[in-house]
Amino acid sequence: MEPAADQSRMSDTVHVLNGPNLNLLGTREPGIYGAATLADVEALCRAEGAALGFEIHFRQTNSEGALVDFIQEARGARGIVLNAAAYTHTSVALRDAVAAVGVPTIEVHLSNVFAREAFRHHSFLSPVVRGVICGFGPQSYVLGLRALASLPPTP
Template sequence: MPDTVHVLNGPNLNLLGTREPEVYGRATIADVEAACRAACERHGLDLVFRQTNHEGELVTFLQEARGSRGVVLNAAAYTHTSVAIADAIKAVGLNVVEVHLSNVFAREAFRHHSYVSPVARGVICGLGVDGYRLAIDALATAGDRVS
């Protein structure tokens, strides 16, 4: 499992490609998975790719990622609301890169706060699907977690 990257996606990301394409782009969740798979293959890493609309299930996915190379996490709206997700990251000591397709700081004020950012190794936002690839590249070359 140390050679595995988990890419975890939160609510409504199953609707990519049709949900507000002017904000999130036209790529589908299948396109995101294909890009992540290609990035992992370049680094010789295995990929676990998941999406859920349920907060508790996302917490379970984070717990199941324990012992992996790390997690690329697009918690979507839960980024701004979920102490449980932040606690799960801290509890299992995950190496997490937070990713958002859109630039959350150019959007509504409530999106400017993240419960994930303080417990993440880094944050990538506003670069669309490329953000996932960059996050995988970072995890592939990362040393120990930076606190």
């Protein structure tokens, strides 16, 4: 049996969580979001995760409550890469879930939200995440994974 200290170590699992309408990537406003599908983004994350030694749990939902559940299920993980999509700008529940789990979280966006409509300039998540990456298309996720890899594991 392993000593208690080893059992409490953080896993190398990273949860890549996606919010509403991201299931439509590739067909939804390609001028803003590009031609890559969510399956393409997942494959990119899995490849980068493998290179970084992370096990990737990749999920998408259109439901705010399900996204809260996904965040809570990430408790004990190495980190979360979170594209909450429109919920970024509206959801106190997601903000509270991120704050409650205590898992290093990187907020990512495919588009540069600051070059878009004014309502997208505010994030309820930004004050409780480690960092924000936006505007690099699917590479925003890769940069998010690399950011998590640069952080020391949380005890």
